[in-house]
Amino acid sequence: MQTFILKSLKPDIIVEMLNMAVGFENWSKVLETADILYQCVKCIHEERRERQSKGWSASYNHTEHPLLYYYGYSLEMKGLAFQKLGRVEEARACIGRYAELKWMDTLNEAEEQVVQDFKHKARANRYALEIEAGQAELLEEYVGFLYKHPEECVKGLTTIMEAAVRYGWRIDRILHTFSEQAAGFAIESYSSNNDDMYHYFYHRAIYEQWVGRLVDAVECILQAIRLAHELGMDRYFKRCAVQWESLREAATKEQIERYRALLKRIE
Incomplete structure (x- = not known):
C-alpha cells in the first residue's frame, strides 16, 4: 500500500x-x-x-x-x-x-x-x-497457568474442551478443578456482553454431549443460544440451533419451555 x-x-x-x-x-x-x-x-x-x-x-x-x-x-x-x-x-x-x-x-x-x-x-x-x-502433555502446565490467571479461564477452558473433543481426551478432572469458577460463568454471562462466554457454553455443550451428559449439554446450549441472541450473531445462533436439534430428545420439559421462550424473544 x-x-x-x-x-x-x-x-x-x-x-x-x-x-x-x-x-x-x-x-x-x-x-x-x-x-x-x-x-x-x-x-x-x-x-x-x-x-x-x-x-x-x-x-x-x-x-x-x-x-x-x-x-x-x-x-x-x-x-x-x-x-x-x-x-x-x-x-x-x-x-x-x-x-x-x-x-x-x-x-x-x-x-x-x-x-x-x-x-x-x-x-x-x-x-x-x-x-x-494436540500437545496433551502441556495440559497440567496450562491448567496451572489458568489457575494463577483466572482472567484467562473462560478462553482457556474453551480451548481445552474444543481440543478434548477433537483428540478424545477426558477432561472431567480439569473441569472439576474449575467448578467454582464455572458456576459463576452463567451469572457473569448475564452481565457481560462478551462472545468469549458464548464460545465457552457452546463448546461445553459439545463436550458434555460427547461424554454422554445430555441434560447438562442441553443446559449449556440454552446459555449459548441466549448469548448468541444478545450478541446479535445469527451465525452463532444457527450453530446452536443445529446443536439443539441433536439434543432435543434428551431435553427436559422445563428446558424445552425455556427454549421456546428464547425463540419468542428472538422473533
Missing part, C-alpha cells in the same frame, strides 16, 4: 475493522487487515523519527494507545488467524515476535507496560496454540 494512503489511515479504526473480521471468523481478512495495521504503524513511527531527527515538531496523529500496542496487536491477530487456519509454525513465529516486542532502545512507562502485557498474552496464546495442536 502506498505511503500517502497509510499516512491517512487511523490505527484505531483499523483495529475496529480487524476485530470485526475476527468476529466473523474471516481469517484471510484478518491476515490482510493485520498487515495493513502493521504497515500503518510502521509508517507513522518512521515519520515521527524523521521529524525528530530534523528538529521538527511531531506531526499530530492521535491514537488511543502507544504505537507499540498496535504493532503487537497486529502480530497477535495475525498469529490467531494462522492458528485457526492450521498454519501452526507461522502462528508460533508471530507469538515469538510479540512475546519480545522490539521497537526502540528506550521505552517510556506506557510502552514498558505494553511490552509486559504482550509477554503475558504470548504465554497464554502459546499454550492455547499447542493444546489446539
Whole structure:
C-alpha cells in the first residue's frame, strides 16, 4: 500500500475493522487487515523519527494507545488467524515476535507496560496454540497457568474442551478443578456482553454431549443460544440451533419451555 494512503489511515479504526473480521471468523481478512495495521504503524513511527531527527515538531496523529500496542496487536491477530487456519509454525513465529516486542532502545512507562502485557498474552496464546495442536502433555502446565490467571479461564477452558473433543481426551478432572469458577460463568454471562462466554457454553455443550451428559449439554446450549441472541450473531445462533436439534430428545420439559421462550424473544 502506498505511503500517502497509510499516512491517512487511523490505527484505531483499523483495529475496529480487524476485530470485526475476527468476529466473523474471516481469517484471510484478518491476515490482510493485520498487515495493513502493521504497515500503518510502521509508517507513522518512521515519520515521527524523521521529524525528530530534523528538529521538527511531531506531526499530530492521535491514537488511543502507544504505537507499540498496535504493532503487537497486529502480530497477535495475525498469529490467531494462522492458528485457526492450521498454519501452526507461522502462528508460533508471530507469538515469538510479540512475546519480545522490539521497537526502540528506550521505552517510556506506557510502552514498558505494553511490552509486559504482550509477554503475558504470548504465554497464554502459546499454550492455547499447542493444546489446539494436540500437545496433551502441556495440559497440567496450562491448567496451572489458568489457575494463577483466572482472567484467562473462560478462553482457556474453551480451548481445552474444543481440543478434548477433537483428540478424545477426558477432561472431567480439569473441569472439576474449575467448578467454582464455572458456576459463576452463567451469572457473569448475564452481565457481560462478551462472545468469549458464548464460545465457552457452546463448546461445553459439545463436550458434555460427547461424554454422554445430555441434560447438562442441553443446559449449556440454552446459555449459548441466549448469548448468541444478545450478541446479535445469527451465525452463532444457527450453530446452536443445529446443536439443539441433536439434543432435543434428551431435553427436559422445563428446558424445552425455556427454549421456546428464547425463540419468542428472538422473533
